[in-house]
Amino acid sequence: QVQLQQWGAGLLKPSETLSLTCAVYGGSFSGYYWSWIRQPPGKGLEWIGEINHSGSTNYNPSLKSRVTISVDTSKNQFSLKLSSVTAADTAVYYCARGLRGYSNQYYYYMDVWGKGTTVTVSS
Amino acid sequence: SSELTQDPAVSVALGQTVRITCQGDSLRSYYASWYQQKPGQAPVLVIYGKNNRPSGIPDRFSGSSSGNTASLTITGAQAEDEADYYCNSRDSSGNFWVFGGGTKLTVL
Numbered sequence: 542q543v544q545l546q547q548w549g550a551g552l553l554k555p556s557e558t559l560s561l562t563c564a565v566y567g568g569s570f571s572g573y574y575w576s577w578i579r580q581p582p583g584k585g586l587e588w589i590g591e592i593n594h595s596g597s598t599n600y601n602p603s604l605k606s607r608v609t610i611s612v613d614t615s616k617n618q619f620s621l622k623l624s625s626v627t628a629a630d631t632a633v634y635y636c637a638r639g640l641r642g643y644s645n646q647y648y649y650y651m652d653v654w655g656k657g658t659t660v661t662v663s664s
Numbered sequence: 665s666s667e668l669t670q671d672p673a674v675s676v677a678l679g680q681t682v683r684i685t686c687q688g689d690s691l692r693s694y695y696a697s698w699y700q701q702k703p704g705q706a707p708v709l710v711i712y713g714k715n716n717r718p719s720g721i722p723d724r725f726s727g728s729s730s731g732n733t734a735s736l737t738i739t740g741a742q743a744e745d746e747a748d749y750y751c752n753s754r755d756s757s758g759n760f761w762v763f764g765g766g767t768k769l770t771v772l
Contacts, residue, residue: 588761650697650712
């Protein structure tokens with residue numbers, strides 16, 4: 542049973558850099574899309590970006606200038622850095638495993654999620 | 665387009681059938697996946713692909729798709745199904761994930 546365990550600083554000041562890490566236990570690291578998603582209080586889910594085992598990344602265009610996602614395959618971990626945070630970055634941040642399938646057409650889904658980390662940005 | 669559109673709220677009487685929909689151009693290319701989220705919890709995958717349920721998801725949950733619209737149907741809704749539901753897919757380019765805005769399901 543694959544599990545994702547995530548951690549990182551929960552309280553930041555404006556202009557600081559958010560840093561979170563997600564460790565993958567019980568499964569392979571290769572062949573998947575490893576994503577970060579966030580959810581502001583009372584709002585919906587927003588995809589931040591993804592990385593695969595070889596380090597190829599895709600980022601949400603709205604956050605691209607501030608986001609860096611990296612991977613450490615030796616530890617089966619991937620990390621998120623979000624720079625110059627503001628109060629608008631206050632959210633629960635999730636890591637998740639994504640994969641692709643095919644049945645007449647392609648489909649993508651996120652089948653395993655971390656428990657979430659609450660990040661608050663406040664002066 | 666990279667947007668997925670959902671109705672903000674839907675209600676259903678206990679034991680009845682409810683359909684939650686998700687619209688977007690990318691759904692002409694990719695099947696949607698569906699997630700259930702209860703307060704204070706991480707999302708849980710309930711439907712993926714054409715109509716696949718992960719292990720442990722009750723068979724009252726089903727999915728379908730037509731054109732640019734994906735649907736999640738709960739047949740015989742239970743009190744424990746009250747939650748927020750999100751659809752998800754790649755965008756039309758295939759490079760980015762997109763989420764719908766979510767539908768709050770109330771079971772009356």
